[in-house]
Amino acid sequence: MTPDTAPEPTTPRLLVLRALGLGDLLAGVPALRALRRAYPRHELVLAAPAELEPVAAATGAVDRLLPASAPGRGVPRSLDWSGPPPDVAVDLHGNGPPSHRLLMGLRPLKLLAFAHPDTPEIDGPPWYAEEHERDRWCRLLQAYGIDADPGDLRLPRPHTASPAPGAVVLHPGAGCRGGGVRAGQAQVARV
Structure with a gap:
């Protein structure tokens, strides 16, 4: 293949599931920024409620919001994901197994998630129910070798x-x- 006929390289994509409310998105800001730093060449796609798009953009970490929600604190039944599987998927929604299965169904090359006995194929760190959300998500990423600071949560002034x-x-x-x-x-x- 010559340079003239070579296909355009595709941008790798990183999908983060955080289909919850405003406070949950804000608690996930340090983890989102850590992912942005760890994967600077990836398109970072956040699966979250559509109304959170302005806040997601204000984090400086998210390239695109994929609308996703479910009643209460539930896991969406599906995601409107198109194209090839995500290169990386990250479960910042919960400790599984419904959120694990949703992401595994997209066949990501790599899945970052907490361990759960009902999804033994995920070899993640243990879940601690009493842990603060910011600390929890940063610890998840740290378990996969990603530097994450729970204090990195300020949003810029509008x-x-x-x-x-x-x-x-x-x-x-x-x-x-x-x-x-x-x-x-x-x-x-x-x-």
Whole structure:
């Protein structure tokens, strides 16, 4: 083949499953940035709810958002993935096995995920239920030789002026102690 007839090289793709809410995406920012540094030539595709696209872009780590969601904290039934299998898939959604199986169904060349007895083919690190999310996802990547800093979570200041200067945003999250958003407005308003 001559250079004139050689096919265009394809960009390797890295798929990250994090199809949860805003707080979950923010807790995953250090891991997303670590993946960006570890795989600088890959297109980093984040499978997450479509409404999180602006936040995903603000991380500076994500090249493209693949819309994906499920009711509650469930795992999407499928992903609208096209083309060849991902070169790397990373399960930042949970500890499996549904999220493992979803990603394994795409036949990635490499899958980074926590170990689970129902998916013995994944030789990942153990899952610790009480571990903080940022630490958990960074530890997962570290187990695969990827340097990850749980403190790397700041987002850049927006370029546009705030519609509410001086305002402070609190995001209690659905799972925080005391009920979070499940506690209702009266509980959250006391803060």
